[in-house]
Amino acid sequence: MSQFQAPRGIPDYYPPRSADFVRVRTTLTEAARLAGYGHIELPVFEDTALFARGVGESTDVVSKEMYTFADRGDRSVTLRPEGTAGVMRAVLQHGLDRGQLPVKLCYSGPFFRYEKPQEGRYRQLQQVGVEAIGVDDPALDAEVIAIADEGYRRLGLSGYRLELSSLGTAADRPAYRALLTDFLDGLPLDEATRARAQINPLRVLDDKRPEVRELTADAPLLLDHLSDESAQHFAAVRAHLDRLGVAYEINPRLVRGLDYYTKTTFEFVHDGLGAQSGIGGGGRYDGLMAQLGGKQDLSGIGFGIGVDRTILALAAEGVAQTEPPRCRVYGVAMGDAAKAELVVIAAKLRAVGIAVDLAYGDRGLKGAMKAADRSGADYALVLGERELAESRIELKNLKTGGQEGVSLSNAVEEIRLLVAEIEQGI
Incomplete structure (x- = not known):
């Protein structure tokens, strides 16, 4: 065993498992791209105050889970625990809010929370997120939710459900908070729960412990105390989702873990994952821009989808694993001169989009051909000193066993045509 191990609670993704990781991330971001969301690359760490102010000092994320440290300039910085606050900071810093609205952005990458590691709950978690900032429109809320739903469907997931609720506006909260x-x-x-209730009583309704669930079974629910404006907004979101064919369940106890949420709130849940059943979620965050110093208070709506948990959900459903990328052509050279020529041929094939691998080292022909078979390639290129002297290369079909000589000068074009036929199913 290696002397060094990955930090506790941080998974490695390596072949062949990494193929699933790449497919999940690519599929989810592609669903957003098709809806007009442009890519944004965020810093991995930010000023600690950004998260304290934007996420909420009373949240578990800020009070218990952040990786915070002083840099060499004695500035307090924090590894990003979530993406929305960083996106809003970037929108304000670069004046994106002064352009066309809504600002539609998509991002992916690692986020960091100090939690007790367990299956599906990591200290470095991978997410795909989208944010649509600047327009308060129920149709936009529905679009954001539908993008996540479409991403899951493209991946082949079916055993998940969408839980939906509304947290109302800041104006709805005081009277309800007093009642609760x-x-x-x-x-x-x-x-501990009493202290939590004093900071934010809504959090108690989201407590998963059976004994607390039983105690709060008859608690007043915010959905029953929405203003007319908030109720109409929520009804419009549901109507749009109905027209889009996105199924959902109303969960009046859905709170989520961040303070900036208002109005539409949602979570995708997969019961095949046990206690860590949430695979993605989000909501509207009217008021966040003002909290972060924006001169105008533009609303926003977004989500974060867990790549790690989506991979676990796919496994729980038995969805076929993604085939790792494989080469189409495997080159076998006998001798230094032949290898020098084959390296150039491989480069030319790669330049026209054909994946090529080579047998490196000093293994013999028999060992190199076994490696070619294991690679999953369609063809092997075999070049030795004799073939080189005759300006030809042996092209072996690894599926049928057939073999033919090909002129070195025409090898790249002939192989390109053969690979094209395979891809077209000819």
């Missing part, structure tokens, strides 16, 4: 606080004050909550 009065209810919670009458319950025999443990000390």
Whole structure:
């Protein structure tokens, strides 16, 4: 075993498993691209105050889970725990909010939270996210949700469900908060839960412990206390989802873990994953721009999808694993002069889009041909000193066993045509 190991709670993705990782990430971002979302690349760490202010100091993310440290300039910086605050910071910093609205952005990459590692809950988690900033339109909320749903469907997932709710506006909260606080004050909550309720009573409704669920079964629900404006907004989102054919379940206890959410809130859940059943989610965050110092308070809607958990969900459903990328042609050279020529041929084939691998080292012909078979290639190119002297190269079909000589000068074009026929199913 190696002297060094990956940090606890951080998975490695390597072949062949990495093929699933690439497919999930690519498929999810492609669904966003088709809806007009442009790519944004975010810093891996930011000013700690950005997350404290944007995510909420009372959240578990900020109070317990962030990787925060002082840099060499004694500035407090934090490895990004989520993407929305960073996107909003970039929109404000670069004046994107002064252009065409909504600003539609998509991102992917690692995020970091210090949690107890377990299957599906990692300290370095991989996500794909989208944000649409600048327009408060129920149709846009539905579009964002539908993009995630489409991404899952393209991957072949079917055993998930979409939970949907509304958290109303900031104006809806005070009266409901007072009502919920009065209810919670009458319950025999443990000390930690009581302290949590004093900071944000809504969080208690999202507690997954059975004993707390039982105590709060009759708690007043925010969905029953929405303003007319918020209720109409939520009804419009549902109507758009109905027309799009996106199935959902209303979950009035859905809170999510970040303070900036308002109005539409949603989560995709896969019961095949046990306790870590959430595979993605998001919501609207009206008011976040003002919290981060924006001169105008533009609304936004977005999601974050867990790449790691989506891979686990695919495995739970038995969806076929992604075939790792393989070469089409495998080159076998006998002798230094032949190898020098074959390296050039391989480069030319790669330049026209054909994947080529070579037998490196000093293995003999028998060992090199075994490597060619294991590579999964369609053809082997065999070049020795005799073939080189005759300006030809042996082209072997690794599926049928057939073999023919090809002129060195025409080898690249002939192989290109053969590979094209395979790809077209001829």
